[in-house]
Amino acid sequence: MTREKIYLFDTTLRDGQQTPGIDFSVEDKIAIATMLDEFGLDYVEGGYPGANPTDTAFFNEKRTQSASFVAFGMTKRAGISASNDPGLASLLQAKSDAICFVAKxxxxxxxxxxxxxNEENLESIAESVKAAVAVGKEALVDCEHFFDGYKANPTYALTCAKTAYDAGARWVVLCDTNGGTQPPEVRAIVEAVIACGVPGHCLGIHAHNDTGQAVANSLAAVEAGVRQIQGTLNGIGERCGNANLITLIPTLALKRAYSERFETTIDAERLVGLTGLSHAFDELLNRSPDHQAPYVGASAFATKAGIHASALLKDPRTYEHVPPESVGNFRKVMVSDQGGKSNFINALKRRGIEVGKDDPKLDQLIQIVKEREATGYAYEGADASFELLARRTLGTTPEFFAIDGFRVMVERRFDSHGRVKIVSEAVVKIIIDGETIMSVAEGDGPVNALDLALRKNFGKYQHEIDDLELADFKVRILNGGTEAITRVLIESTDSDGVRWWTVGVSENIIDASFQALMDSVIYKLMKNRHMAGKIAAE
Ligand SMILES: CC(=O)SCCNC(=O)CCNC(=O)[C@H](O)C(C)(C)COP(=O)(O)OP(=O)(O)OC[C@H]1O[C@@H](n2cnc3c(N)ncnc32)[C@H](O)[C@@H]1OP(=O)(O)O
Ligand SMILES: CC(=O)C(=O)O
Incomplete structure (x- = not known):
């Protein structure tokens, strides 16, 4: 039986940007768009060009390779023509493949x-869609408050949807903007839209989670006939969030009620990257992953109940609704250290490292990772540190240099005009081929000073790290009080455009930063020698 395609539309960078406390920079947006694109989504909505400098800059270039890159904005204003509307002009000029209009x-x-x-609004919808199509872009129309609108005036809500469709919109997206609609209502209203002449293969659903039903409403809409789902990574979004794609994607792929009838671009092979995607996104937001998140949470496949553990060891299906490996997660059975071998083997294989399931070094690596994660390391978000740790444990990593020590000083001084100046100075001593090299540098802050000193004189390796740049730096305090442990994540890049993340953990933020900086430099030296960073083709 041929399966119908469900199109996956991500609005993390647009509706997700409306989440209280979340504010993406252009660099964040580029990193997230790349993650989504590589994962395989059909549409990546990037934001609202013209609304703010970040989004305008983000749309100066097309940011996806295979996903359709979507600009969001409102329909033209009433009383002016499409060609005279400056907001619409920004949308038409943006380097996007498609425009998603929000329409009343x-x-x-x-x-x-x-x-x-009402008639002027219909004219705005039709003219905006036609203007997008005329410049060769795909048009989508998010019918804002569609379900509430339908309940108040079904004829007008349906006319809006039909107007968008008749004007040439590829997708008419039914939005539960206030998030209060329930699954049976969604089902009935979607059926009414299809009956009025907008076919299901041109309909989408955009559900908010104000009653905790965004995922259920999206699935109800699919059952009733829509073929596009809009949602966000980890369900972020305005107020209580949007439909969580990280929950919907595996449900569509793994639950027979859907997988027998539908397919998405996320096949079994890509699905294995789901947990990594979810956690990498949390790292980017600098927040802890939700342990109880369906499919991807650290507790999603964990048990400490003796009866469960005993049955799980006999057959995991006794207490698991899907195999954790299928979504890249781990089984956590507290009485066994066998869980997760396949995930490690897969992760290593992807990096060109072959290791047998029975190799004791694999057990040793799993043990080290588990112990380190218990003390605060987080390797999902620090791919380069994980690879270095694996290579050190399983094989040989060249001893490029040794660290003799470092010292960091922060001083509050007054300049000649009596103004306060905070000066950070770092001294780093490294040993290369038996020779000690000491470097001193001043920086904007202690970590900056340390980084500058570390990379100031690397002896015979200096030319190899000249193009190394620190792209991002994140600090997380893992437990409160004076005993706090600090985790530092550093994103590095080089002239090849490759990006890698390293991690350091310590009671001292400077020491944690130093560990992450060291890993970054060693990874770069290994990468230069084609000894690291090679991701096998999927
Ligand atoms: C349901 C949703 O999530 S929709 C997306 C909501 N997201 C955002 O609003 C984030 C980005 N928005 C912005 O930065 C700003 O609102 C802008 C730049 C788009 C517009 O700013 P301003 O021109 O200052 O308008 P302001 O924000 O005060 O009000 C919105 C205006 O858009 C109009 N409008 C709202 N929706 C639509 C629509 N679908 N079609 C046409 N006009 C619309 C409103 O009537 C209002 O017009 P008014 O200024 O004549 O009263
Ligand atoms: C368009 C949109 O974000 C909404 O209606 O919720």
């Missing part, structure tokens, strides 16, 4: 929020 579909909103007539 509740007559009450047309009256109160827009202050125009």
């Amino acid at each position: 579909s509740w007559d009450y909103h047309v009256k109160v929020a827009l202050g125009c007539t």
